[in-house]
Amino acid sequence: MMDEGIDRVGQLVPQMPVAEARMCRLMLMLGATIDRELEAKLKPNKLNHSEFLTLMILYSRPDGSSTPGELCEFTTQGATNMTRIANALVKRALITRGSSKEDRRRVLIRITPAGRRFVQKMLPPMFPQVGAMFGGFSAGDMRQFDRLLRKLAANLDQLGEQRLP
Amino acid sequence: MMDEGIDRVGQLVPQMPVAEARMCRLMLMLGATIDRELEAKLKPNKLNHSEFLTLMILYSRPDGSSTPGELCEFTTQGATNMTRIANALVKRALITRGSSKEDRRRVLIRITPAGRRFVQKMLPPMFPQVGAMFGGFSAGDMRQFDRLLRKLAANLDQLGEQRLP
DNA sequence: GATTTATAATTCACCAGTGAAGTAAATTAG
DNA sequence: CTAATTTACTTCACTGGTGAATTATAAATC
DSSP, X not given: OHHHHHHHHHHHSTTSXXXXXXXXXXXXXXXXXXXXXXXXXXXXXXXXXXXXXXXXXXXXXXXXXXXXXXXXXXXXXXXXXXXXXXXXXXXXXXXXXXXXXXXXXXXXXXXXXXXXXXXXXXXXXXXXXXXXXXXXXXXXXXXXXXXXHHHHHHHHHHHHHHHOO | OHHHHHHHHHHHSTTSOHHHHXXXXXXXXXXXXXXXXXXXXXXXXXXXXXXXXXXXXXXXXTTXXXXXXXXXXXXXXXXXXXXXXXXXXXXXXXXXXXXXXXXXXXXXXXXXXXXXXXXXXXSGGGHHHHHHHTTTOOHHHHHHHHHHHHHHHHHHHHHHXXXXX
């Protein structure tokens, strides 16, 4: 369906890299699909993707804490949105927000015990889906897939750097 | 960086399918990155992703026409948003909107000659980036990658169907 | 040591996308 | 043939996310 569309565009615009465009489109579609799937799983917990990611990063930290700036970097969110996310999670008492002693510009965000319990309760129901996504993938498939995705990631990193400096 | 985070969560929650979760996260990151890259390329043309996709689907149609409902399906957009998209593209005279004769509920959307010229002008500057994304991919890599992505897509389709009916 | 510059976070105004309700036409059922 | 149901799209109110301006603190420069 999508393939036909791209093929036809390729006929009309002959210099187009058809195979690459197709792959690119596939990645976009799959990314969006996984995103939807994830959001559906999160909805019952009244979390969205970026709130979930933020909480998971805090959870994964040995000391359970970070700063908005750092969380922005790791989640690739803007600072504006991180403020909203923190507000939402603080309101639900999953994290706390306090100001740093050494640098009073900095805000210290920390996951609460309730936040940790919440994560531990929320994660396991997601496991079957995550497993099913890769049903029928052999060990070799997994290795290949990982390799190719990271190769693509490296290329994209290069592309991204060119635009900024 | 992400890998360490997932590994650490895997230690805290032992039943977690770590490899699958990692792959899933990679797909989400890459999808988002490609999306950002695409949006950056579209910005100078004052188009966003969904408007671009809509226009490209019309462009790829032999008769250059479709209906909002069909475009919703192909772009996986809600009808609400398709109304906005059509408004935006009509305002720029890239498409026309008329009502169908056989079924007066239906709206007929058609790409204009100006719309076709616009697409032909806009596409070529994107080709180098699309090519660069897959720089260093051998023919075998491309085949493998395509195979694995479609396998994943098939699994996701199954997952999606379960939730709806 | 005062002033400039840089950094961290927040607030505000806006854009893109969604769900629920509304409108209008076509189809089905009684 | 009328009434109920379904289909196609639009409108409205809201959520999530972004860029530009703001505030507060720290670091650098003169």
